[in-house]
Amino acid sequence: MGIIEIQCPQCGASVERKEGSYFAKCRYCGCEVCFNEAKAEAEVAGLRGRVNDLGSRLSMETRNNQQQKKWEKKRNLMYMITCVMSFVGFLFVILSDGDDDCMAIGALFIISALMGQLIASCLMCIAPPPSDVGRLSKLGRLFKTIGIGFILMCGTAFISAITYAILDN
Numbered sequence: 001m002g003i004i005e006i007q008c009p010q011c012g013a014s015v016e017r018k019e020g021s022y023f024a025k026c027r028y029c030g031c032e033v034c035f036n037e038a039k040a041e042a043e044v045a046g047l048r049g050r051v052n053d054l055g056s057r058l059s060m061e062t063r064n065n066q067q068q069k070k071w072e073k074k075r076n077l078m079y080m081i082t083c084v085m086s087f088v089g090f091l092f093v094i095l096s097d098g099d100d101d102c103m104a105i106g107a108l109f110i111i112s113a114l115m116g117q118l119i120a121s122c123l124m125c126i127a128p129p130p131s132d133v134g135r136l137s138k139l140g141r142l143f144k145t146i147g148i149g150f151i152l153m154c155g156t157a158f159i160s161a162i163t164y165a166i167l168d169n
């Protein structure tokens with residue numbers, strides 16, 4: 001049984017319990033303190049502290065989750081925009097049929113999509129969601145974000161080729 005310290009009910013000074021004793025006198029005002037009640041009070045206070053602790057940890061987790069979702073939403077939006085841009089770009093290139101202007105427009109779209117994705121990925125990985133911090137290094141997260149974006153863009157190139165093949169038939 002450890003030492004319990006409680007506040008004197010009369011003057012507020014801290015009263016220490018000696019091993020095995022159930023009563024103590026406050027050193028300052030002489031008020032008698034019963035430790036059975038004190039123990040119960042200390043336990044309740046401890047529990048209350050723990051509950052509060054758990055509550056604040058939970059709310060922090062919720063906040064982190066919300067921020068993570070927000071970050072992912074932003075990233076997915078970036079993927080969507082750049083994929084649509086590269087899809088249009090690849091379609092222009094495929095449909096250009098040797099027309100320089102058409103090719104240039106297509107190339108512009110693809111390059112803009114690529115650059116946009118690189119810049120947006122860098123910006124987003126500078127400020128990662130808090131729950132993600134520590135799981136991946138900054139560089140690792142950047143490579144992952146750009147890597148997925150690149151694969152998605154390759155996918156859109158493939159889809160635009162298929163679209164062309166379907167349109168052509």
Ligand SMILES: [Zn+2]
Binds near residue numbers: 008010011012013026
């Ligand atoms: Zn006292």
